[in-house]
Amino acid sequence: MSGTVPNPFIKKILATAGPTPLPPRVSSVMAEPVMYHRDPAFVEVYERVLQQLPEVFQTENDVLLFASTGSGAMESAVMNLVRPGQRVLACAAGKFGERWLQLLDAQCAEVVRHEPGWRKRIDPEDVDRLLTENPGCEVVFATLSETSTGIVHDVRAIAEVAEKHGALTVVDAVSGLGAAEMRQDDWGIDVVATGSQKALMTPPGIGLASVSERALARAESQPGGRYYFDWGRTAKAQRKSPPASPFTAPVTLISALDVALEMIHTEGIDNVFARHALLAKATRAGASALGLSLYGDPDERSNVVTAIELPGDVDGGAVVRNLRDRFGITANGGQDELKGKILRIAHCGYFGAFDIVTSLSGLEMTLSELGHPVQLGAGVGAAQQVFVDAGSAVGSS
């Protein structure tokens, strides 16, 4: 087995849940000459991106675009909707749910914390109970796909409960948008925050917030304490004809997003959801065929990343290192309390059937090399069976 010095002849494979691999056309557009952000040729790209984004969110809202990561878009939601001392409810069942808590603490909000534990899907009945027990929560914060656990939460049901209590719902969909089904308007979600580097198949550096009119009105009713992430300023600039970014636009990333959105539009958002569902199903089948358990209570909707519990006879850190150093595969292990305990196989964004075959194949060889008994090809075969049974084109990189 090799040491930690990477072999330059190993083909590098990016298999993380973000940043995710880019389609070649997305990569190459960034190497084209940079455009001035007020040049009509760029404004055309910017306008097209703003017009195409709502389809991915399944909304008629304006989608506000920031030069930031997804965490910046999350901060925008907190800074625009919550003033110090206001009471809100935040659901956290993993590292990114906990980011809502950190953001709300930084804003000195009075936070009703719902932390049922990392293995759990948020139960809307618990949210209902907490909102009854803690009257006056005007905003509920939740996570669509919790990247740290692979669990997709039922944000539709959470939004229904929040609506019943007269509260707005804000969803972190950084890793879920465009991978796990989410229909913002139909599901009554007021704000969806996301980033460019997951299913949107663009490098990190764009933060997006799809904001309902009533959320925008709430923000405008309580100004101050924000500028760069102020929704009103960005909405006003984007609503000009033609739209004008309030600050220098991240032009190379927006050009990349333009290409990626066109690909998503061409595939069709329902086909995009179906592809992710199929890739996830094949991954789950592969893991099961290797005798491995899925983490937590994953259900049919865990279509972004599959969290697999690692067997007790192998060192979880060694699995990630072996995948990287022996096979060139960059994959995620567990974070924080799950460090060393799980492997996360991503299928979010520009992923096709053979990416799943590759990840499962790497996992099989790694387990074998680390001394865990495994029948080479068993996981791969089970995944292949899912693709064969699907009987439709499944895409490949």
Add this chain to the structure above:
Amino acid sequence: MSGTVPNPFIKKILATAGPTPLPPRVSSVMAEPVMYHRDPAFVEVYERVLQQLPEVFQTENDVLLFASTGSGAMESAVMNLVRPGQRVLACAAGKFGERWLQLLDAQCAEVVRHEPGWRKRIDPEDVDRLLTENPGCEVVFATLSETSTGIVHDVRAIAEVAEKHGALTVVDAVSGLGAAEMRQDDWGIDVVATGSQKALMTPPGIGLASVSERALARAESQPGGRYYFDWGRTAKAQRKSPPASPFTAPVTLISALDVALEMIHTEGIDNVFARHALLAKATRAGASALGLSLYGDPDERSNVVTAIELPGDVDGGAVVRNLRDRFGITANGGQDELKGKILRIAHCGYFGAFDIVTSLSGLEMTLSELGHPVQLGAGVGAAQQVFVDAGSAVGSS
């Protein structure tokens, strides 16, 4: 003369003060496969960027890196240093000086406003007087190069005055850093905020704040109201060994910045300053030879962008449109109160002698086409004479 439909066979020339043209190596690195931000191969790039940045600022501070534009870095300074109600002094002699005022108003600071007018360089004696008349200003905000007017302010003298009054100095160097001479530590400047898209020869999307220990201590003494732009969080993450970005890093942009910083380091920061000074001198000579006046009181240090007053017999908007539609040159006219009155010729970042020749040549032909009497070649010739007299290699694109 053509209409507004661009001729696709016109070679496009970016001559704005930001985004600026990229070196081909910087462009092409962004088309390489995306890396995971925790992958050792990327962490190496990130660490190198953090190590090379201080040289450009001429500082020993940590330079904090954000996924944002330069305005985000400016917001970080306001949010970390100023609490609502605190008294500060802000100097504004142009659109970007006014951004300090907007940011400070958003933060509900008590702002002593020094607005001497757009034509003026900030006079340090005025700053001294205002700090005397308004005791208790703990922070002074200023601008190095005011992009909207082409005027470079004497931030060294402003910092000396601020220091005398016990105040911290914060400088917006978004368009100046790496073009106009600035030596942060020697000049006693506590905080310098900038963006990637000007003399750093990288696309927009990275915000940078070089923060002194005492500025960091002030920030840490007054927590809350910020998360994404919190200096303490980012400093702590960057000081780990190896450094770890607090959020997903904008990997393609950081890889681009890595290439650009290596080019700056190879050229040598003093040579970089000298190149910009020479390009600016040639531009000024060209404008003068055409009988055009420079805007305001530009002095020898206006090395970022040259603002030229347009003659009264031409429509300023038509100059910009003609440059773009007839000659493919994207250049900046005036903003806000200078709209239609000036043309700004940029020489900031990846610019060489023939970029100046091109811009002046385009300006001459445009003035001629718009009916202003001009001797074709006169401005170009005067610029050439400056390059010939310089007697050294001057670089070209």
